[in-house]
Amino acid sequence: MNKVNYIGLTGKLITKDSIEYKESIKSWNRAIVRYPLVIVYCYNEEDVINAIKWARENHKEIRVRSGGHSYEGYSTGNDVIVIDVSEINKIHIDEEKGYVKIGGGVRNREVYENLGNKGYAFPGGGCPTVGVPGLILGGGWGYSCRYLGLASDSLIEAEIINYKGDKLIANKDENSDLFWAIMGSGGCNFGVVTSMTISLKKKVDMGSLIHVNYPNANNEIILEVILRLQEMFKSLDRRMNLKTAIYNSASKGQGVKFTGLFYGSAREAKEILSSILNISKEIEVNIEDKSILECNRWIQDSHPDYEKYKSTGRYVNRDYTKEEINRLIEIIRNPAEGFHYTAVSLYGLGGAIADINKFSTAYYYRDARFIMGIQSVWEEDEYASVNEEWVIKSFKLIKELTEGSFVNFPIDELSDYEKEYYGENLSKLRKIKAKYDPYNIFDYPQAINRKENIKVKDNESKRCYN
Known part of the structure; x- marks a missing residue:
């Protein structure tokens, strides 16, 4: 067996012979176990450029990792080179010009803390260790999105290293088609993002944290909560958003709960939510005034450090009948053997998300009402396969009730995934893929396919393509 020559790579290299290898290959989803050939922790653009060139010269597939939160492990793989940008994590705030520039490895908590301490809101995600560029690439759902828009809607500019190792600037004036594509296309389809510039939102002081739980709820209570929720969202104040599970x-047993954020007082929040706070006497209510930063800290701290799970998400575009809601409830009433936690969740959409035309960015499903997520979490490896099979089986029902899938919540078993993720924006995305990555250097499971196959000279591609 030939020894691999890593000459040309810079940054910190972790190979299968490294003491740190076992720890470095871990994903946030501990159910994902892959064995890359080498992990390159990049500290600057030059490290990224060298990694891309090395991968081409050595005929190795590339994966790009920041927070390591890909549901299906698309940021890693067997015998691949993982370009890890987590060390490119500087944050620069320019209050005078109204923007914040973040490195490709910056995570949610870091941006919340840096902006929140200066009084600014940020339309980030809920989990603290998710990489913000990855969040933005897929559109970016969060508890502020109905008020401030998707995370991607705040993007001003991105710096991207392409398949040649060249640095591209993408904004509304320069490489504008690429700029359009990276706002909702997900994953690493066009290159490695080394920085993003995001517009600062207006300063905010106080808000309200919302956490309401109906523990030990029977079918009738859960049904009534969901019926009232979908009615309430038709006219819900856009300053509020909820995730309902x-x-x-x-x-702890079975129930229904919702967590949310409101850019207003707790008193006003209780008034808005009054219709779903009186369904049962057995209810736990925590709606309190906090700074927006404290609200986001609470939400982030509610997430575990890691899990073993299978999960995905689809778009809800209509009201559900009582019969359809009961079918969803029954899924949760009958979990997989060895499960730790399972849920069907509704992530609130609408508001500012729908203000932007679905063709204005790659994020297509702007008129959806919710993202419907399904997950099963387990702790013992012996129950992994039965829980995964349970999600796949349950997904078939959810697919019948929904239209389109959320690219940041992928699932391997999704057929015709490009159409499901991108809708009518697919054709344009394929053309942009062919333009900016004509040789599929950035190829991974469920990557965007080129519009047409291209014959490549060996001396240019350094790889063999069909």
């Missing part, structure tokens, strides 16, 4: 916990 029909859940089953091995330790």
Whole structure:
């Protein structure tokens, strides 16, 4: 067996012989176990450029990792080179010009803290260790999105290293088609993002944290909560957003709960939510005034450090009947063997998201009402396959009730995934893929395919393509 020559790579290299290899290959989803050939922790653009060139010269597939949160492990793989940008994590705030520039490895918590301490809101995600560029690439759902827009809607500019190792600037004036594409296309389809510039939102002081739980709820209570929720969202104040979960916990039992954020007072929030706070006497209510930063800290701290799970998400575009809601409840009533936690969740959409035309960015499903997520979490490896199969089986029902899939919540078993993720924006995305990555250097499971196959000279591609 020939020894791999890593000459040309810079940054910190982790190979299979490294003491740190076992720890470095871990994904946030601990159910994902892959064995890359080498992990390159990049500290600057030059490290990224060298990694891309090395991969081409050595005929190795590339994966790009920041927070390591890909549901299906698309930021890693077996015998690949993982370009890890987590060390490119500087944050520069320019209050005078109204923007913040972040490195390709910056994560949610870091941006919340840096902006929140200066009084600014940020339309980021809920989990603290998710990479913000990855969040933005897929559109970016969060508890502020109905008020401030998707995370991608704040993007001003991005710096991207392409397949040649050249640095591209993408904004509304320069490489504007690429700029359009990276706002909702997901993953690493066109190159490695080394920085993003995001517009600062207006300063905010106080808001309200919302956490309401109906523990031990029977079918009738859960049904009534969902019926009232979908009615309430038709005219819900855009300053508020909720994530609602029909859940089953091995330790706490079954119920329905919602977590949310409101850019207003707790008193006003309770008035808005009054219709879903009186369905049962057995209810836990925590709606309190906090700074927006404190609200986001609470939400982030509610996430575990890591999990073993399978999960995905689809778009809800209509009201559901009682019969359809009961079918969803029954899914959760019958979890997989060995489950730790399972849920069907509704992530609120609308508001500012729908203000932008679905063709204005790659993010297509702007008129959807919710993202419907499904997940099963387990702790013991012996139950992995049965829980994964349970999600796949349950997904078939959810697919019948929904239209289109959320690219930041991918699932391997999704057929015709490009159409499902991108809708009518697919054709344009394929053309942009062919333009900016004509040789599929950035190829991974569920990557965007080129519009047409291209014959490549060996001396240019350094790889063999069909």
